[in-house]
Amino acid sequence: MPLTSPWRRDFPGILALEAEGQTYLDSAATAQKPQAMLDALLGYYAGGAANVHRAQHLPGERATRAFEDCRHKVAQRLNAASASEIVFTHGATEAFNLLAYGLDDEFQAGDEIVISALEHHANLLPWQQLARRRGLKLVVLPLDSAGGVDLDQAATLIGPRTRLLAVSQLSNVLGRWQPLTALLALAKAQGVLTVVDGAQGVVHGRQDLRALDCDFYVCSSHKLYGPDGVGVLYGRAAALQRLRHWQFGGEMVRQADYQDAEFRGAPLGFEAGTPPIAGVIGLGASLDYLGALDQAAVAAHEAALHAKLLAGLGAREGIRLLGSPQVALASFVVTGVHNADLAHLFTEQGVAVRAGHHCAMPLLQRLGLAGAIRVSLGLYNDGADLERFFAALDRALELLR
Numbered sequence: 001m002p003l004t005s006p007w008r009r010d011f012p013g014i015l016a017l018e019a020e021g022q023t024y025l026d027s028a029a030t031a032q033k034p035q036a037m038l039d040a041l042l043g044y045y046a047g048g049a050a051n052v053h054r055a056q057h058l059p060g061e062r063a064t065r066a067f068e069d070c071r072h073k074v075a076q077r078l079n080a081a082s083a084s085e086i087v088f089t090h091g092a093t094e095a096f097n098l099l100a101y102g103l104d105d106e107f108q109a110g111d112e113i114v115i116s117a118l119e120h121h122a123n124l125l126p127w128q129q130l131a132r133r134r135g136l137k138l139v140v141l142p143l144d145s146a147g148g149v150d151l152d153q154a155a156t157l158i159g160p161r162t163r164l165l166a167v168s169q170l171s172n173v174l175g176r177w178q179p180l181t182a183l184l185a186l187a188k189a190q191g192v193l194t195v196v197d198g199a200q201g202v203v204h205g206r207q208d209l210r211a212l213d214c215d216f217y218v219c220s221s222h223k224l225y226g227p228d229g230v231g232v233l234y235g236r237a238a239a240l241q242r243l244r245h246w247q248f249g250g251e252m253v254r255q256a257d258y259q260d261a262e263f264r265g266a267p268l269g270f271e272a273g274t275p276p277i278a279g280v281i282g283l284g285a286s287l288d289y290l291g292a293l294d295q296a297a298v299a300a301h302e303a304a305l306h307a308k309l310l311a312g313l314g315a316r317e318g319i320r321l322l323g324s325p326q327v328a329l330a331s332f333v334v335t336g337v338h339n340a341d342l343a344h345l346f347t348e349q350g351v352a353v354r355a356g357h358h359c360a361m362p363l364l365q366r367l368g369l370a371g372a373i374r375v376s377l378g379l380y381n382d383g384a385d386l387e388r389f390f391a392a393l394d395r396a397l398e399l400l401r
């Protein structure tokens with residue numbers, strides 16, 4: 001049965017790439033955008049842009065309303081208790097940096113921060129820097145063979161010295177859901193603050209952060225079919241109150257004189273300066289678009305594509321799949337072939353896959369690899385994309401072996 005995507009035509013970027021002879025298989029890095037999102041961006045700019053939270057004039061009020069509506073839409077997607085628990089940043093990476101500065105006062109020398117072995121650099125390097133500043137220890141949770149955090153080891157490593165647990169919901173390399181509920185329970189038993197990297201997980205459907213009960217959850221718009229330049233930091237109301245302000249400037253103050261200032265609480269107290277207004281409005285449009293789709297049909301389409309991808313990789317000799325992916329993504333290496341050579345041949349054949357360390361260098365090192373090829377699919381991909389990928393793979397292997 002041909003695997004066609006009923007949503008492909010909603011994404012002009014994928015059609016433009018196709019017309020150029022390009023097959024886009026790198027959605028975990030950034031997703032293509034639906035026309036509805038592009039219309040929202042154009043509508044905002046062409047209808048009269050204005051700054052938010054500052055002006056009483058009509059364009060200013062209109063922009064503020066549209067911007068704040070999006071905060072509600074994000075809160076709904078995440079099932080946050082209130083829209084005021086949603087802080088907009090300029091990216092997921094910025095949100096992690098905000099946390100690592102904002103939580104500085106929570107630590108004393110000798111305290112421990114626990115992360116997992118598969119973290120993206122965005123959920124690793126800010127904690128490394130914090131650990132350096134405060135004399136903390138970074139403890140790394142090992143993985144099992146499928147690519148999930150080993151819970152038995154986690155139970156021994158999350159202990160009385162742990163102050164913070166920062167873990168990914170879904171690995172961008174291994175494509176595996178992490179045992180978050182169990183990990184968060186271990187953390188809660190020790191009274192530990194919890195940070196979840198939802199950059200990949202949020203793409204695969206609505207979240208229920210109230211049920212998950214983490215303190216903080218981070219994700220970015222551009223992987224969620226929205227514009228780049230926008231990140232989301234969710235914080236439980238009580239957890240947000242523990243954050244120290246970190247960037248200072250317009251609209252984050254209640255009042256200021258020459259010598260001192262009094263700051264607002266969340267969310268505006270953490271959105272200093274002009275926020276990414278158009279980006280946030282665009283994210284709202286992408287969430288509307290995604291929310292209106294038949295979720296079961298999207299999940300079934302992605303699962304069928306994934307099965308075809310895994311079957312095709314499994315049928316070829318010498319391919320080592322990394323872990324046991326559960327979403328429409330697969331990272332692999334080929335015995336005796338350097339991933340950079342393979343990547344070069346994919347590029348030459350117009351197949352856009354990702355190669356390298358995927359911003360998770362320590363994980364690749366732990367797997368004994370310099371890099372890997374990653375194929376990641378969006379809801380607009382179809383069976384023909386995979387056929388082009390396999391044709392390119394076979395041709396590359398023929399040349400390289």
Ligand SMILES: Cc1ncc(COP(=O)(O)O)c(C=O)c1O
Pocket residue numbers: 028029091092093094120122123168170171172197199200220222359
């Ligand atoms: C798991 C994970 N965390 C964090 C990030 C960082 O997101 P951004 O580059 O949007 O700041 C990414 C992006 O690749 C990711 O895959």
